[in-house]
Amino acid sequence: MGRAPCCDKASVKRGPWSPEEDELLRSYVRSHGAVSNWIALPQKAGLNRCGKSCRLRWLNYLRPDIKHGGYTEQEDMVICSLYNSIGSRWSIIASKLPGRTDNDVKNYWNTKLKKKAMAMHHQQQHYHHHGTAGRGHARAATIATPPPAPQSQCASYMQPSPASASSAVTTASGDAASFGAMYSPSHQAAPLGHYNVNAAAPLAEFSAMPTPAAANSWAINMAFEDMFLPELVGGGDFSQADLFGGFGASLLQAQDSRAQSSLQELSACYFPNAQAEMWAAAADHVNVKSPGAGLCPSLT
DNA sequence: AACTGCACCAACCGCGTGGAT
DNA sequence: GATCCACGCGGTTGGTGCAGT
Known part of the structure; x- marks a missing residue:
């Protein structure tokens, strides 16, 4: 047939x-x-x-308007963030990256960025085991090591998500499956609600934003975390210090607060409800990949 | 120089979706 | 409502080039 x-x-x-x-x-x-x-x-x-x-x-x-190669740190960050949040929805991810195609982003992820992210994730896990007193205590932990070099922001985005878990179940490649399996599906309680996604906001507008001197990649990182992680971290018992391996919080405290808030606003504006949307989709289609299901028309 | 393994990426394949009839 | 058809998407494949032996 x-x-x-x-x-x-x-x-x-x-x-x-x-x-x-x-x-x-x-x-x-x-x-x-x-x-x-x-x-x-x-x-x-x-x-x-x-x-x-x-x-x-x-x-x-x-x-x-196609761009080939030469992915920027910012683009890496967006890809990692969105992959962790919504899984392998390459067309959606590519729509946030002007000049990039879904095929290009997919290839880039599969050949380079995934490895980079995995390496960073393992590095961070190692730090968690050896550098902090454990989950929930990281904020109080002594900062003994400098933060990981910001050459890749990916590890911080690689937190459990129903979307990536879902795609892991249905992906035949095995790579994503093992990747998704790294994460506990323990945060399935989906905050459902009314979704009003405005997905057509390309990253280019980030570039157009004035970048405060203090808003280095960690502050940007923080903004993306704010966007995608509150639900993922299950009600707040998972501190931001955890997300940054214990040292990020103190680093962030050193950031200019205005720079942080402007970036957070920017993030919330560009990706207002993507996470909630995907949670809804995940809740409706547990273990079933359903392209388009649960997404508002603007995303499909 | 020849061979092998790997990384990269363009292209293909099959399926889901939605509009038209 | 049923069917057809084109589009769009994500997964996969195959060709090419490079590095290592």
Whole structure:
């Protein structure tokens, strides 16, 4: 019981695109504007390609605003944050990163960022076991070690979440499964409510924000934590000091409070209810991946 | 130089969704 | 309401290049 193929795969060219094909597609889109029918495009554009292939090529490679490689620390942070919060919803994550495509973000995560995040997570766990008196006592713990270098903010975002646990259950790759399994699903009590997600706020606007001198990556980090972690940490018995391995809190205290609050406001503005939304989806579809389910239309 | 293993990434595949009929 | 069809998405695959032996 399969779906009928969108085209005759035997008669269309497959594999890597040639520069000539790229130019044909590019010029067709330039002259016709937004494509309303990708299936019909190949014939009109003189391409011997499947319509889906044309669409993918345009979206992932030929579109003029596409960026390739060169991910910034800020982008890493957004990807990690959102992955932890909503799982492998690459299109949503990519929508927060101007010039990035879901395919690109997905590849970047699978090949680089995931490893980076795992390494940082393990490093942080090691610190937790050896550097603090344990969960709930970290705030009182003596700060004996400097914070981890801010080259990656990922570890702090890698906290338990029903979304990542859910995706772990249904992911066939195994990587995400083992990754998700690192986290306890003990925070399933979902705060349900009315969701009003405004998801179309790209990261570019972060760049447009004046960055206070004191608002280094830790303060930004803090803003994202505020966004995604209150529910995750289960009612507040999991201190921010825990999240930062014990030293973050004191570091944050040294931050300019205005810088923190402005960044927190910014975060709340850009990702107001993403977490709550995903909690609702998780509550409705425990262990069942349901793309789109529980999401408001603006996210899908 | 030849071989092997790995990392990266473009492209493909199949399915869910939603609009049109 | 049922069916068809195109779009969009996430998972996976395969080709290529590089590093190590």
